[in-house]
Amino acid sequence: MHLNYSVKARDFTSAGSVSSAIKKVLKQLNIPPADIKRIIVALYEAEVNIVAHSYGGTIECELSHDRIELTISDEGPGISDLTMAMTEGYSTATEEVREMGFGAGMGLSNIKKNSDVLAIDTAADSPTIIHMTFNLKQGG
Amino acid sequence: MTLREIVEIVDGKVLCGENDLDRNVLNGFSSDLMSDVLTLLDEDILLITGLSNNQAIRTAEMSDIKQILFVRNKKPNKTMITMAIEHDITIITTTYSMFKASGLLYGAGLSAIY
Known part of the structure; x- marks a missing residue:
């Protein structure tokens, strides 16, 4: 099964609506609750990142019987220092993002903690593509 | 502790649920930082927060948290x-500060x- 959604930049009111839609699908497929939780926490952080930091992007979800793959792509502006960005507590978030309850520099480390495989392709003035793989413990 | 007891302890109002x-x-768990809430593995949690916006409800939804206490008279819109009702989340509000509400509830056994 393949799902595809677009995410608007700066739309803090709707941030999380894609994660919510995908969570519903995972529940319907009877994915184990512990897997749903880590998938959705990682996805929600990534969705908030698109809204907070990018010019807009897309979320693709590929479901198979033993794994779920999420590809979160945006149109830039890219991350110039990924090592710094992965450091817990480091943040470039605006005051607006902090007012939404995010921007403490925990997003990427929350994503890393919850995914089984994480690949981030980014550079300054470039799109960012985050690919996460989740191996399902009991199959889908 | 039941939600009813929580409402009594913080002299709260129930807005839904x-x-x-x-x-x-x-x-x-008391926090205005939603990323911190998202690190919690437990689900049997009362989220105590002063962050009154959509992301507080979304974070509860993503974390399977079924009850939120908004402190310092924050008024959810x-x-x-509507989002909370859709996801069976009970919303309680109190005029107490996060410190006072947390202290009273911890003292009462939460x-x-x-």
């Missing part, structure tokens, strides 16, 4: 209440996560 007040809650 009135039918679930007999539900038991084991733990409390209609969209937030457990801390860490």
